[in-house]
Structure formats: C-alpha cells, structure tokens
Amino acid sequence: MACGTCNCNSPEIENLFMPKEALITETKWMTKDTKHFVLKWADGSKVSHQPGQIVEASLFGFGEIPLGFATSPTQENSFELVIRQVGRVSTALCKLEAGDTMLIRAPLGKGFPxxxxxxxxxxxxxxxxxxxxxxxxxxxxxxxxxxxxxxxxxxxxxxxxxxxxxxxxxxxxxxxxxxxxxxxxxxxxxxxxxxxxxxxxxxxxxxxxxxxxxxxxxxxxxxxxxxxxxxxxxxxxxxxxxxxLERRMKCGVGKCGHCQINDKYVCIDGPVFKYSELDSKEEAL
Ligand code: FES
The missing domain is CATH 3.40.50.80 (Nucleotide-binding domain of ferredoxin-NADP reductase (FNR) module)
Incomplete structure (x- = not known):
C-alpha cells in the first residue's frame, strides 16, 4: 500500500511525526569529521525504503537532521547513515557509538525512479x-x-x-x-x-x-x-x-517550508527531481 501521508511510493507507515528507535551496531570515522553508522531497527523490523529516500535522525535535547539512506533496500536487516559534524545536532550524533540508539523518522520523500x-x-x-x-x-x-x-x-x-x-x-x-x-x-x-x-x-x-x-x-x-x-x-x-537535492530540509514532511523551491517542496516532491521539472526554477540549482 502506498504511503498515506505524502503520496510517495513507500510502504505505508503509521505516523511520519513519530520517530522510531534505531540501534547502532557499528561506527567508523571515514574522515576526520565524517562518521559512518550501521543501524538496525530496535524493534527488529525489516528495513523498507526506496533508494534516494531520506531519514530524519534525532537525539533528545539536541534536535533533528535530514540524512540520505546510504544503503539499498536490498540490504534488508540493517541500514547505514553517514553524518558530517557541522552543527550542534550532527556533532551530538557523531558522539554515539555501537550499542547506543538514535531516533529516526523514515522513509521520507520520493527516491530514485x-x-x-x-x-x-x-x-x-x-x-x-x-x-x-x-x-x-x-x-x-x-x-x-x-x-x-x-x-x-x-x-x-x-x-x-x-x-x-x-x-x-x-x-x-x-x-x-x-x-x-x-x-x-x-x-x-x-x-x-x-x-x-x-x-x-x-x-x-x-x-x-x-x-x-x-x-x-x-x-x-x-x-x-x-x-x-x-x-x-x-x-x-x-x-x-x-x-x-538534499538541502535546507527541516521537518521532512511538507510543513515548515524550509526546503521550498518555488512551488516544490524538496522533502515531499523530492529530494529526487527530474531536471526538466526544475530547469525553469531560479532557486533550484
Ligand atoms: S522540510 Fe519542512 S517543508 Fe520540507
């Protein structure tokens, strides 16, 4: 069944505003400021998303950031995220290690066609x-x-x-x-x-x-x-x-307007767009 919240092709999820707990199973610094995380859902459920869809990752007391899935849905039992330390939330998330949990809202947006x-x-x-x-x-x-x-x-x-x-x-x-x-x-x-x-x-x-x-x-x-x-x-x-176009996203569900490019919302109409949809939109590229 298609997602009932944003008309994307994701399997229906109960509530896009409700984060789910994800357990970190492995971490590795890829560069001096960029960390790789392997995670699985704490409730043991399978990972289900389209390539190119996004997640909102959060930590209580710090906030939430949008990230792209770094793994394909062909990898069913775990998923991977990469976080670059650039602000308060990403720095806090990068302090997490294997055995810790983070909160995730996903899958959001429309992925690759x-x-x-x-x-x-x-x-x-x-x-x-x-x-x-x-x-x-x-x-x-x-x-x-x-x-x-x-x-x-x-x-x-x-x-x-x-x-x-x-x-x-x-x-x-x-x-x-x-x-x-x-x-x-x-x-x-x-x-x-x-x-x-x-x-x-x-x-x-x-x-x-x-x-x-x-x-x-x-x-x-x-x-x-x-x-x-x-x-x-x-x-x-x-x-x-x-x-x-993963940029300027905040809520991830078409409510805050941060990601708006003319009449498009990156978070629900994208983040993947056909270039022909955007080439007349000045703010897009
Ligand atoms: S991120 Fe809030 S409307 Fe797109």
Whole structure:
C-alpha cells in the first residue's frame, strides 16, 4: 500500500511525526569529521525504503537532521547513515557509538525512479557527500545488475583523504558491474594519489556518454551547472537527467517550508527531481 501521508511510493507507515528507535551496531570515522553508522531497527523490523529516500535522525535535547539512506533496500536487516559534524545536532550524533540508539523518522520523500531506470543505461555523477545518498542506488544496481544496461559511476572529492566508502572504491575499481571513474580536485605528495586530478567534469573525457543514458547527479550546488554543460555536449536531454537535492530540509514532511523551491517542496516532491521539472526554477540549482 502506498504511503498515506505524502503520496510517495513507500510502504505505508503509521505516523511520519513519530520517530522510531534505531540501534547502532557499528561506527567508523571515514574522515576526520565524517562518521559512518550501521543501524538496525530496535524493534527488529525489516528495513523498507526506496533508494534516494531520506531519514530524519534525532537525539533528545539536541534536535533533528535530514540524512540520505546510504544503503539499498536490498540490504534488508540493517541500514547505514553517514553524518558530517557541522552543527550542534550532527556533532551530538557523531558522539554515539555501537550499542547506543538514535531516533529516526523514515522513509521520507520520493527516491530514485527505479521504474524509469530499469532496462536503461544508467550513469551516476556524485560529488563530495553526494556519494552517500547515491550509494543507495549504486548498491541497488550492483545487487540487481541484470535489470540495468550499462552502469557508469563518476565520483569526485576535494582530495584523496575526503574520498568516502574506501572499501567500496576498491571493489568498484575492479568490478565488471560498473564503469567507475574517480577524481580529486587536488592532492599533495604525501597523498600518493595516482588517479585523475581535476574537477568532476574532467572525467567526461574518459567515458562515452550517449544521449539515451539516464543520468543522476548529486553533489554541491556549484557542480550541477558544469555537469549539465557537459551533458548538453553529449546531447543528453533534460528529461533523462535526475537531480538529488538534499538541502535546507527541516521537518521532512511538507510543513515548515524550509526546503521550498518555488512551488516544490524538496522533502515531499523530492529530494529526487527530474531536471526538466526544475530547469525553469531560479532557486533550484
Ligand atoms: S522540510 Fe519542512 S517543508 Fe520540507
């Protein structure tokens, strides 16, 4: 049954305002300020969400922050989140360790349009923290590889130490399931980086992108415009481009207006949008 609260395709959940307790089973610092959490629902229920949907994670006395699922629903018994320490709530959440609990409202919003991607050539372009929500789709595709045609992934970070999911990167670099390309904006000698250096658009020289490719973009706002210019050169129409805009969210359920882009609410109409829905909206990108 579809969600009765926001018309998304999520299974119906009882009350989007009521957080559920999630038990942290593993944690790991991925960089000096970014922490990876593996969690499971404290009541033992299965994880059920669409790739690209979001959660609101909270701690009593501190508040709540929106985060993207970092895992695919093909991973049924646990889910993963990544939190960067940037404010009061995220700093408090990052102090939690295995055995602690946090409160979660999920799944919220509309994720990636799997029905439109199945059977197609898919390309994901992820910059910085954009790799976190797109990993939910990357893992979905690699777990169900025969449902998709070619799969290309571009990932860019500021420098080698900012690359996240290092174990995944090792896998992707040698995997036949994904054409994986990576870059860093810059590096120093101690990084011993042998890969591409330059902004993410420099990777377009290395990969063939045909107009029938379905492209998903997620990253810092500055990245979208330059990636769109490259896709234009490859004749990819706006209808084939999807953007994941996890930004400025607060309530996550269409009540506070923080996430509004003209007549769209990122939290309930997105966070994933077809680019053609947004290209006339000045505030969007
Ligand atoms: S986050 Fe409150 S309306 Fe979208």
């Amino acid at each position: 799997l029905d439109e991607l199945r059977g197609e050539k898919v390309m994901i372009i992820a910059g910085g923290l954009g790799i976190v929500p797109t990993r939910s789709l990357i893992n979905y595709i690699t777990d169900r590889r025969d449902e998709f045609k070619s799969f290309t992934l571009f990932y860019g970070a500021r420098n080698p130490s900012e690359l996240l999911f290092k174990e995944d990167l090792v896998k992707w670099r040698s995997s036949k399931d994904v054409h994986y390309f990576e870059t860093v904006d810059g590096c120093c000698e101690e990084d011993n980086w042998k890969g591409n250096t330059g902004v993410i658009t420099t990777l377009f020289k290395q990969a063939e992108v045909t107009p029938d490719t379905k492209v998903i973009i997620c990253g810092p706002p500055i990245m979208y415009r330059f990636v769109m210019m490259e896709l234009y050169k490859c004749n990819v129409p706006h209808e084939n481009v999807y953007v994941d």
